[in-house]
């Protein structure tokens with residue numbers, strides 16, 4: 001509750017950029033109110049009667065003359081909208097008036113009319129201007145010529161093509177990193193042969209090995225353009241893919257990039273903003289914009305890169321480092337050749353929605369993207385469409401592209417929904433075919449109504465005459481507009497398995513599910529918390545909850561727990577950790593922890609539960625719910641500011657909405673206005689079951705991209721300001737320090753004493769002021785060589801007794817006081833009061849003498 005209060009307070013004090021959604025709502029409300037409160041147009045009969053009445057009155061003509069122009073818009077509108085109207089605007093319909101008006105006036109009238117017609121276009125023309133104002137971060141260009149380009153996975157495929165192209169474009173040095181030294185050497189030969197680039201360095205390292213990566217990056221020297229391109233792709237249906245493969249994919253594609261970026265960042269930053277713009281390009285995939293059958297692990301790894309890139313760009317923008325995220329489609333490379341051999345059939349069908357490319361074309365797009373510091377780099381037409389529909393709340397530097405995103409968003413979302421439709425149809429056809437194959441091989445005995453999909457649908461009897469028993473065919477139904485189709489998932493009497501169920505959102509969800517009559521199991525690490533949660537739920541609902549103590553990182557433990565819990569109907573993955581820190585300061589242990597728990601742990605749970613969920617056999621719908629987050633993580637100091645863009649929410653509300661969302665089979669479940677807008681804005685290629693929502697998405701996505709751009713602008717604005725403030729602060733303190741050093745401690749001391757005379761001395765301040773004015777202990781120790789602690793304690797002691805100052809600095813004392821003469825070094829500073837003398841010697845000895 002305290003957190004909520006704090007959050008609200010900080011929200012109230014937030015600047016307008018971070019509070020814009022509220023402003024936007026107010027504008028919208030004002031707009032709606034204004035529209036509705038406009039007086040309805042008068043019926044023409046009424047207008048006629050008024051006109052007739054007034055025409056007969058004295059002075060009416062003049063009134064019309066004057067009023068004619070004033071009331072022209074309404075009248076013109078009514079004449080435009082209602083051509084059958086017998087009422088004409090006075091300036092046009094009264095003959096006497098047209099006589100009295102000069103031709104100029106007519107011209108004006110015509111112009112007025114034309115202007116009026118153009119009026120609706122004005123806001124339209126303002127949109128580009130507004131968008132140009134909106135885009136942030138600011139445009140930048142990153143040169144490649146004469147610079148050091150470091151490409152991982154540079155021995156093959158896309159990486160090799162990028163390295164070659166960079167060399168051809170005049171990079172001073174090209175470094176490539178991969179595992180196989182043989183392939184690396186061959187690649188080097190090839191690059192030198194084809195481009196004549198003299199400086200090609202190769203580094204043999206596995207990106208999964210943090211130490212090896214650090215050594216390679218150190219040996220390579222400061223990097224100007226880092227291209228993180230290494231990647232593995234092992235498509236397979238999740239329940240047929242073993243956990244080792246999933247971990248391998250996440251390690252190479254995600255952790256590897258963390259190793260690389262963490263190793264390269266200090267060197268890239270140290271050049272400072274003056275060293276010219278630098279770039280970190282991360283090669284994702286179109287499967288990192290849309291999840292694709294067979295790519296659960298691969299898509300997850302590439303989606304993770306998007307989160308990494310968006311957060312990283314915010315962290316490094318002030319160092320003039322620009323992040324690009326590249327989304328290639330299927331590309332002709334040795335990697336793809338291998339992949340195709342093991343690809344599930346459906347994967348091939350879906351990926352063929354996007355045209356294939358050559359590695360060199362992808363390399364060209366990548367380098368162009370890097371040079372123009374574009375955040376999202378599309379490679380082909382489908383990529384452009386994908387980029388538009390998944391733009392969401394990502395940064396955009398080009399106002400032209402932003403404009404295309406805003407105007408193309410609705411259309412792209414519409415296309416996306418069409419694509420989803422065709423993909424889900426392909427999937428269901430594939431399943432039907434599989435079924436038919438099974439049917440042919442093993443005809444079921446007895447009843448013919450085996451449900452074809454996981455949906456109980458009436459089954460047509462096989463045709464009466466056939467040599468082979470034919471598969472059941474679904475009865476023709478009206479083709480639904482959307483695929484996947486709407487579904488309701490009941491939870492009463494069903495088994496709901498919630499991870500992270502001992503605390504927070506998970507605990508409340510467990511309580512709600514139990515209250516609705518579900519059989520609830522919860523899983524977490526800490527057994528004591530689990531007990532407490534069980535008691536809590538028992539007390540609140542009277543239900544008996546099963547608890548499982550396991551770490552989601554431990555595959556065996558997860559499998560045991562899920563096995564003991566029995567077939568799951570609704571799996572809610574609500575475990576997770578969220579440490580927040582700048583990437584540079586975050587330890588790899590922490591990064592690994594996040595990936596292991598939040599990602600790998602989730603895979604392990606799903607893999608453990610899936611066979612039971614698939615084998616349910618009763619045809620009832622089941623659900624897997626993953627609790628994700630709205631958050632992009634940024635600098636700690638900044639995250640508090642940026643998080644203001646959204647609101648803290650009550651855990652009961654989150655849990656209630658989650659359960660309801662699961663029951664109605666929603667793909668995205670969002671919370672609050674911001675959440676709703678975010679999921680509309682980031683709908684991208686996500687499936688949508690609700691026609692109403694699909695319609696809203698298509699209708700509003702353009703507007704929401706504006707909202708997204710606005711949000712991003714606010715964030716980058718905040719970051720800029722924050723850095724400016726930091727810079728001002730450090731400049732000021734540096735200046736003050738320099739001034740004080742200039743003044744010299746002796747002069748300052750004397751002046752200080754003159755000003756103060758006999759005043760009570762604030763000893764600690766006096767000491768600091770006199771010795772160096774910089775409260776940093778290192779300075780004190782370096783300058784005077786004294787033990788800070790003793791001086792400090794001494795000063796505090798003196799302060800307590802408020803010693804009056806009677807004498808000024810008197811170096812001659814060192815000669816007069818015999819005790820001081822015996823000091824080993826030269827006495828540098830002496831402080832005296834009525835009854836105490838302190839001497840600092842160059843040897844770092846502090847001597848006190850009490851009179």
Ligand SMILES: NC(=O)C1=CN([C@@H]2O[C@H](COP(=O)(O)OP(=O)(O)OC[C@H]3O[C@@H](n4cnc5c(N)ncnc54)[C@H](OP(=O)(O)O)[C@@H]3O)[C@@H](O)[C@H]2O)C=CC1
Pocket residue numbers: 152153154155156157158159177178179180181183205206207208229230231232233252256283284285286327328329330331332333334335336
């Ligand atoms: N080809 C395609 O269709 C698409 C590819 N992509 C992405 O583009 C990137 C490159 O793909 P592509 O050129 O086809 O791949 P290739 O398989 O042709 O090349 C992969 C490169 O990465 C290196 N590599 C692989 N694993 C590691 C590792 N653990 N540590 C260091 N280096 C490693 C390989 O060298 P070595 O084996 O010697 O280590 C090789 O140089 C990948 O990230 C991929 O996901 C994206 C979309 C489509």
Ligand SMILES: CCCCCCCCCCCCCCCC(=O)[C@@H](N)CO
Pocket residue numbers: 233285286287290292328329330331335336339350351352353354382383385386389412413415416419
């Ligand atoms: C809004 C309308 C959008 C329309 C276009 C949709 C097309 C999506 C196709 C996705 C293809 C993904 C290929 C990934 C290749 C890859 O990464 C692996 N080959 C790894 O090598």
